[in-house]
Amino acid sequence: MIKLECPDFILGEKLTQEQLSFFDKNGVIIFRNFITKKTVEDLLKEINSLQQKWITEGLEKVNGTPLKFGKDENGETIIQRFCFSSLHNAVLHEFLKDPRFKALPELVAPYEGRIGENEKDGLVINQYVKTPDSSFSQMGWHTDSPRDLFLGQKIMPMLNVGIHLDDCPAENGGLRVLTGTHKQGILKLLFAKKYFVDNNPDPQETGVDINAGDLTVHDGRLWHRVQQSPFTGIKSRRRVMYIPIITGKFIPKHAKSKTPFYHHFISKVKF
Ligand SMILES: O=C(O)CCC(=O)C(=O)O
Numbered sequence: 074m075i076k077l078e079c080p081d082f083i084l085g086e087k088l089t090q091e092q093l094s095f096f097d098k099n100g101v102i103i104f105r106n107f108i109t110k111k112t113v114e115d116l117l118k119e120i121n122s123l124q125q126k127w128i129t130e131g132l133e134k135v136n137g138t139p140l141k142f143g144k145d146e147n148g149e150t151i152i153q154r155f156c157f158s159s160l161h162n163a164v165l166h167e168f169l170k171d172p173r174f175k176a177l178p179e180l181v182a183p184y185e186g187r188i189g190e191n192e193k194d195g196l197v198i199n200q201y202v203k204t205p206d207s208s209f210s211q212m213g214w215h216t217d218s219p220r221d222l223f224l225g226q227k228i229m230p231m232l233n234v235g236i237h238l239d240d241c242p243a244e245n246g247g248l249r250v251l252t253g254t255h256k257q258g259i260l261k262l263l264f265a266k267k268y269f270v271d272n273n274p275d276p277q278e279t280g281v282d283i284n285a286g287d288l289t290v291h292d293g294r295l296w297h298r299v300q301q302s303p304f305t306g307i308k309s310r311r312r313v314m315y316i317p318i319i320t321g322k323f324i325p326k327h328a329k330s331k332t333p334f335y336h337h338f339i340s341k342v343k344f
C-alpha cells in the first residue's frame with residue numbers, strides 16, 4: 074500500500090490553486106481538522122439519537138433507500154448505513170450550511186455543483202465495525218458514478234465529501250483509492266474491477282491516515298474501497314458521513330421514491 078502524500082490542506086471559503094491542482098492530479102484530497110473534536114462529539118450524539126429514533130420507529134427505508142442494520146460489540150442493534158440523515162435531524166441539517174462546503178463545487182468546474190441533501194442517498198452515515206453480527210466492516214472496489222446509470226441517468230461529474238468521525242490511520246484499514254483513475258475512460262470505469270465483490274488489495278492502491286474531524290473529497294469516477302480493520306470490536310469502529318456534490322438534472326427523492334436497483338444488488342453482497 075502506498076500512503077497518500079497530501080500536504081496539510083485547510084479548507085477555507087475558497088480553494089487555493091495548489092488544492093485544485095492536487096485534486097485534479099489525484100482525484101482525492103484531504104482537508105485537516107475541518108471540525109473540532111468537540112463538534113465531532115456533538116455530531117456523534119445527534120447520530121446516536123437519530124439511530125435510536127429510527128430503530129424505535131422500526132423504519133427500514135428512507136425515501137426508497139434501505140437502511141443497513143447490524144449489531145455492535147455489545148450485541149445491540151445499530152444502523153450501519155444511514156441515508157438522508159440531515160432531512161431528519163436539525164443539527165445535521167444546520168451543519169451542511171457551513172460556508173466552507175460552498176468552496177467545494179469548484180472542483181467540478183466548469184459544471185455547476187450543488188450539495189445533494191435530498192438527491193441520490195443524501196447525507197449518508199457509515200458505521201463500520203467488525204463483530205460477529207456486524208453486516209458492515211468493509212466495502213469492495215467500486216466507483217460512485219455508475220449509480221447514475223441505474224437511476225436511468227447519464228453519468229455526470231460528481232464528488233463525494235467525507236466527514237470523518239473516528240481516527241483511522243491507514244494501518245487500521247479505511248479508505249483505499251487508485252489515484253488518477255478519475256481520468257480513465259468509460260470502459261475502465263465500468264469494468265476495471267468487479268463492482269463491490271472484489272475486496273482484494275491492489276498493488277497500486279493508496280491508503281490515507283485520517284484523524285477524526287478531517288474532511289476528504291473524492292471524484293465519483295475514482296476507484297475506491299474500504300479495507301476491513303485488523304481489529305475487532307470498538308477498535309475496529311469507523312464512522313464517516315458522506316454528502317454528494319451533484320451536477321446535472323435535479324432529481325430530488327421523496328417518500329414514494331422507488332428503491333434504486335443497485336441497492337438490491339448491494340444487499341446481496343455480504344460486507
Ligand atoms: O466509507 C467510506 O469511506 C467510503 C464509502 C463509500 O465508498 C460509499 O459509500 O460509496
Ligand SMILES: [Fe+2]
Pocket residue numbers: 215216217297
Ligand atoms: Fe464509494
